[in-house]
Amino acid sequence: MSKLKNNLLFLLYTVILGVIVGAIVWGFLRLMNLGIEFLWVYVPSQIDFPLYTLCVCTAGGLLVGIWKHWFGDYPQELNVVIGTVKKTGRYPYHNVFSTIGSALFPLLIGASVGPEAGLTGVIAGLCSWVGDKLKRFRKEVEELTKIGMSATLGTIFRSPMFGFMEPIESDEDTVLPKTSKIVLYFAAILSSFGVFILLNKLCGVSMGMESMAAAKQSWKIYPYAVPLTIAGIAAGYLFFIFQRLTSTIKDKLEKFVVLRAAAGGLLLGISGTFLPLTMFSGEHQIGEVMDDMKTIGAVMLLVVAVVKLLLTNVCIETGLKGGHFFPVIFCGVAIGCALSILLGIDPVFCAAVVTTALVGHTLKKPLATVLLLMIVFPPRLLPIMIFAAMAAKFIPTPKIFLAKH
Numbered sequence: 001m002s003k004l005k006n007n008l009l010f011l012l013y014t015v016i017l018g019v020i021v022g023a024i025v026w027g028f029l030r031l032m033n034l035g036i037e038f039l040w041v042y043v044p045s046q047i048d049f050p051l052y053t054l055c056v057c058t059a060g061g062l063l064v065g066i067w068k069h070w071f072g073d074y075p076q077e078l079n080v081v082i083g084t085v086k087k088t089g090r091y092p093y094h095n096v097f098s099t100i101g102s103a104l105f106p107l108l109i110g111a112s113v114g115p116e117a118g119l120t121g122v123i124a125g126l127c128s129w130v131g132d133k134l135k136r137f138r139k140e141v142e143e144l145t146k147i148g149m150s151a152t153l154g155t156i157f158r159s160p161m162f163g164f165m166e167p168i169e170s171d172e173d174t175v176l177p178k179t180s181k182i183v184l185y186f187a188a189i190l191s192s193f194g195v196f197i198l199l200n201k202l203c204g205v206s207m208g209m210e211s212m213a214a215a216k217q218s219w220k221i222y223p224y225a226v227p228l229t230i231a232g233i234a235a236g237y238l239f240f241i242f243q244r245l246t247s248t249i250k251d252k253l254e255k256f257v258v259l260r261a262a263a264g265g266l267l268l269g270i271s272g273t274f275l276p277l278t279m280f281s282g283e284h285q286i287g288e289v290m291d292d293m294k295t296i297g298a299v300m301l302l303v304v305a306v307v308k309l310l311l312t313n314v315c316i317e318t319g320l321k322g323g324h325f326f327p328v329i330f331c332g333v334a335i336g337c338a339l340s341i342l343l344g345i346d347p348v349f350c351a352a353v354v355t356t357a358l359v360g361h362t363l364k365k366p367l368a369t370v371l372l373l374m375i376v377f378p379p380r381l382l383p384i385m386i387f388a389a390m391a392a393k394f395i396p397t398p399k400i401f402l403a404k405h
Contacts, residue, residue: 011187014147017130018188021123021151022195028104028119029156030205035108036280053110053276054269060109061265061320065258067105068319071098073257075118077316078323082167085124085145093125106320109265110272110279112311113322116156123152143181150185151192157325160189162371169365210287212348212377221345222384225353228339229388232357233395235335238306239328239362240397242313250317257319264318271311278308281322282330286376289330293337293347301338305331324362329376332358349384352377356385360392 044052068074072095076084085091103118127148146167154163164185200206253260272279277289293301312327332355339354340347352373360369366389373385 011184014144014184014188015191017127017144017148018151018191019195020126021148021188022155022192023199024123024126025119025152025155025192026196026199028100029115030203032104032107032115033205035104036110039108040110051273053272053279054266057109057265057269057272058262059265060105061268061318062258062262064102064105064109064265064320065261067098067101068261069257071095071102073319073321074099074102075121075321077321078117078120078325081117081121081124082149085149085167090128090131090145091121091124093129096122096125096129099125103322106315106322107281109268109320111264111268111315111320111322112278112280112282112308112327113315113320113324114156114281114283114326116153116323116325118322119156120149120152123148143184147185147188151188154189155192155196157372157375158193159372159375160186160193161374162368163189165371166365166368169368211375212290212351221349224343224345224349225384225387228336228350228353229357229391231335231339232332232354232388233361233392235305235309235331235354235358236361236392237397239309239313239324239358242310243317246310246313246317260317261319264315264320267314267318268311268320271307275304275307277304277334278311281326282308283326286330286333289334289337290347290351293341298338298341301334301341305334305338308334325359325372328359328362329355329373332356348377349381352381352385353388356388357392360389361395361397364393366390366393 039056049055074095075081081091099118099122103115103122106113107115124145127145131144149167150163152163153166154160157163164182250260268279277285289296289301296304308327308331312324316322316324333351335358336351336354337347340350343350355376356369356373359373360366363369366386369389369392370382370385374382377385
C-alpha cells in the first residue's frame with residue numbers, strides 16, 4: 001500500500017510539474033513575442049531610421065556580450081543539455097535566472113535561433129532543484145529532470161510525441177523507459193501542453209507553427225522525392241560546413257566574449273537589413289514564404305535559406321545562443337518552395353521532403369524528425385517523410401564537415 005501511495009504521489013507531482021512547465025514555457029514565449037512586437041513593430045512605426053535594424057542588433061549583441069561576461073556563456077545548446085542530463089542525471093540550477101535572460105535577449109534582437117535550448121536548460125535545472133527539495137523522491141531526481149525536458153520540448157513544438165522521443169532516441173540503442181515511467185512522461189507532457197493551449201485560448205493568442213494543407217497528389221510526383229531528399233541532405237552538409245567554419249572562428253576568439261557577441265549582432269544586423277527573412281527563428285515567417293514564394297522568387301528563396309543556415313551558426317557561436325530547430329525548418333521550407341517553382345510541382349510536397357531530409361540529417365534521429373514535422377505537414381505525406389528521414393540518417397556526414405566540439 002505504501003508503494004502504491006508513493007507511486008500515486010509521484011504521479012501527482014509529475015502532473016503538477018507539467019502544469020508548471022507549461023506555464024513557464026507560455027510565459028517565456030509570450031514575453032518574447034511582446035518584446036519582439038515592441039522592438040520590431042511599434043518602435044519602427046514611430047520613427048523613420050534606415051539603419052534601425054543594424055543599430056538594434058549591434059547594440060543588442062553588445063549587451064548580450066556584457067550579460068554573458070557577468071553571468072557566464074549560457075544557455076547551452078540543446079544537445080549539451082540533454083547529454084549532461086543523460087550523463088549525470090541532473091542539470092545545474094545555480095544560474096537558472098540569469099540563463100532566462102541569456103535565452104531571451106538574443107531572441108528579442110532577432111537572432112536566427114529558437115527558444116528551445118534556453119528553455120530546456122532552465123526547466124532541467126528547475127526540475128533538478130525540485131528533486132533535491134523533495135527528499136522523499138531524491139532517488140527520482142534524474143527521472144524528474146528527464147520528464148521536465150520532455151514536457152518542455154513537447155510544449156514548445158506542440159508535439160507531445162516529439163517531446164517524448166527526442167531525448168531518448170539515439171544513434172546507438174534507443175531504450176524506452178518502463179511502462180510505468182512512460183505514464184509519468186505523458187502525464188507531464190500532456191498537462192504541460194494542455195496548460196499551454198489553455199493559456200493561449202484564455203488570452204486570445206496563438207503561438208506555434210501553423211499546419212500546412214496539401215492538394216491531392218498524383219502518383220507521378222513521388223519520384224521527385226529522391227532529388228528533393230538529396231537537396232535536403234545537401235543543405236544539411238552546408239549546415240555542418242558553416243558550423244565547422246564558425247566554431248573554428250569562435251575557438252580563436254574564445255576569451256573575447258563581449259567582442260564576439262557584438263560582432264554577431266553586427267553580422268545579424270547587416271543580414272537583416274538586406275534580407276529581413278534571415279532574422280528571427282523563422283517559425284512565423286514560414287507562412288509568409290508559402291504565401292509569397294512566387295513573388296519572392298526561386299533564386300532569392302535559395303539565397304535566404306543559405307544565408308540563414310550560415311547566420312544561425314554565426315549567432316550560436318558568437319554567443320547569441322538558442323536552438324537551431326526552427327531556423328532549419330524554415331530553411332527547408334524555403335528551399336522546398338524554390339524547388340517547387342523550378343520543378344513546377346506542389347510546394348507543400350517539396351517543402352515536406354526537403355525539410356524532413358534537412359532536419360533528419362542535422363538531427364540524425366528519424367523518428368523524432370518525423371514526429372516533429374507531423375505538426376507542420378499533412379498526414380498523407382507521412383510515408384514519404386519517413387523515407388526522407390531514414391535516408392538522411394543513413395547517408396553519413398563526412399567528419400571533415402563536423403565541428404570539433
